[in-house]
Amino acid sequence: MNTSELKKVNVDEVYKNDRDHMIHSWSVQSKLNPMVVNEAEGCYFWDGNGKKYLDMAAQLVNQNIGHQHPKVVKAIKDQADKLCFAAPGFANEARSTLAKLLSEVTPEGINHFFFTNGGADANENAIKIARLATGKWKIISRYRSYHGSTYGAIALTGDPRRPPVEPGMPGVVKVYDPYCYRCTFGKEYGKCNMECVKHIEETIMYENPDTVAAIIVESVTGSNGIFIPPKEYFTQLRALCDKYNILLITDEVMSGFGRTGEWFGIDNFGVLPDIMTMAKGINSGYVPLGAVGVSDEVTKKIYDKNLFCGLTYSGHPLACAAAVATITAYREEKVIENAKAQGELLANFIAEMKEKHRSVGDVRNIGLFGCIELVKNRETKEPIVPWNGSGEAMDRVKKSFMDDGVYMYLRWNYMFIVPPCTISEEEMKEAFLAIDKALTIADGYVEE
Template identity: 85%
Template sequence: MNTNICDKVNTNDVYENDRNHVIHSWSVQSKLNPLVVNEAKGCYFKDDKGKEYLDMAAQLVNQNIGHQHPKVVQAIKEQAEKLCYVVPSFATESRSSLAKLLSEVTPKGINHFFFTNGGSDANENAIKIARMATGKWKIISRYRSYHGSTYGAIAMTGDPRRPPVEPAMPGVVRVFDPYCYRCTFGKEHGKCNMECVKHIEETIMYENPDTVAAIIIEAVTGSNGIFIPPKEYFTELRALCDKYKILLIVDEVMSGFGRTGEWFGIDNFEVLPDIMTMAKGINSGYIPLGAVGLSDEVTKAIYDKNLFCGLTYSGHPVACAAAVATIKAYKEEKIIENAKLQGTLMTELLEEQIKKHKCIGNVRNIGLFGCIELVKNRNTKEPIVPWNGSGEVMDKVKKSLMDDGIYMYIRWNYIFIVPPCIINEEEMKKAFIAIDKALDIADGYVE
């Protein structure tokens, strides 16, 4: 990697200005010691000391095409020279082209798109549209979920980031998840009679189907632990929505654009959503962008009504140009096919690790959406650190990985394996050598 950028930047100023003036998300500001990063390329980034890290987190699970893809960088430059911004009410080439491209890769029937700034406001606007289309107002979401940090999106979120900012948007009802390793209903998949879906139907009945506008779920649960539902879960959930005239909203913010080895997570389950939300991989985070995709039926329901959704930067020309170039790269460079191929390798490497390390309770992945779940005891399944907590063991695991130049997303007792979708076999094996070493440390904390 070229180091000219780092040579020109006074990294001491970068760090001091950050600590003196920047407020970071999801953090205790007084405890921060942020890494200074000034350059990146492909699957790697460098810190201010010149140390290179293999990015096995794809930053925030959004750098699907890797860092600094030349075609996307060039598209941003060309669009900035031509047209940086116009009001959303005008038609622009990059937005129109993007909408057309999305209609070609999203599930059948999703042909209309409202553009947002990111995933949180994509989910907020999806709820507005669902309520508008159905005339109903309640939203069902899941406890182990994350749909964004804005007040409407955090209201639909189930994880521990929600309670500290409540009260939030009213009308949200939560249900349990298809977390097969820790089934809420004490069942085993194959003998469970899909109690997790029956539970949703029971909840709908208690709430009155005439009040429920939509069910919003991540196609594959992301930051709460990569929970991959059985295929019949979605089949039965789709039937449930049809039965009670409830819209199915699929949140593809994290699971979309190749992450699961398919264009979208829902493609693995052969079910069609009514609304789908997307961000992150839509242009790999190069410029903030999100979108709400609507089925033809939902579009018809709102087409003759005034849409009470609006954003100053909706369909931003530069962001859309980056997305057009990104989607073309997915196709031309067979990035999604690579994600499926490397996902198969990840499955094999994960199975090797669970055989070697007694600290591993469960491993799971779908494409390049993978997770290692660490436990104190395999029989009791007690997490190696408390839920919504941290501990010495996970700090040591993270340090070991960083020392070996491997950057990973670690939360609670989960190690997430979510690299850029351009990763190759050599890089994947390199990461797992470091993971193996870090898990040796975790084995020392097992009962």
């Protein structure tokens, strides 16, 4: 798309209306200066003044299919002409077709789906289903996690967005994470005896297994730093759940639909969940949608019970039609395979950056789910800005990216590399140049 082809927008009016009337998420309203976004296509978007940005954040790690995919846009238009809405109690083509398609791409045994509006309420409803199926009520989740901002989902969450809105849903118990770079137990992978799993079993025993309904984990931790667990972590966690009759819920909201180079993050670890949640990449956010996938075994346990889950927009026809088109495009255009291939390119590049730049403490990626962790000192691993904080170093890094027309997801001392799964090698190399330049700036904040 050329700049001359962009539709004109009154930038001043859009901005004024926003600041006069909008309340933005996760923000101090008085300090906001939001960019006016005008149009988007593929891996790029344009601001109101016509400047082009390479979207290396996939907006909120959800534009897996890329912006304005023509097949998805057409599916929404066609569905709007046919049926814009049907109450959840009815069957309709878009809804039932999507459920069948999901059963074909989700892990073995996940064949039943409850549709939601997004990831947070998918996790909320997964908890309801787990409690109904087991007759137990406690839920174990991890400290370095994010499961959504609604009251139940934020209670499941471990990161700093939770405490300001407490008290939350009762019955949630927190455990530590498989964060090998900063192991809570002071161990080194390979010599650790998987203490992070043994800690979970000890917690279960303290809480009484007869009270624990489920363990919910992100298959690959997302916004807290892209923590990729060792394969044996999930093997042992699955065995732990089986031992104590606890359901394993995998949160695939961010790690699903190609992000890790597989359909779902859990596919990388060779275990089967009892329940899985999804959103974001299910239709790349073209219309809000989430889902809870439930195994055949769990479905049997709730089939003759009243399900106390309900949303007016559950299985919204426009959203489902967009998802059907998205999943079809993933398959036909080999988007999942592209994410794996570009992920290999990414792995090589970030390894080079670790060798080249003193500010890089750790690098990790699985598919196009990547993170560069910045430190002041490699020996002490002190973050370049405080955990749950900000500072001049990351402010300058952000400015460098924006000046170069590359939009990155930055949080604390983490630089996330999470572009659309449709990204090309040429576009990846464009981003690499900007990353290399930004890391040179970060190197100036390293303390010997």
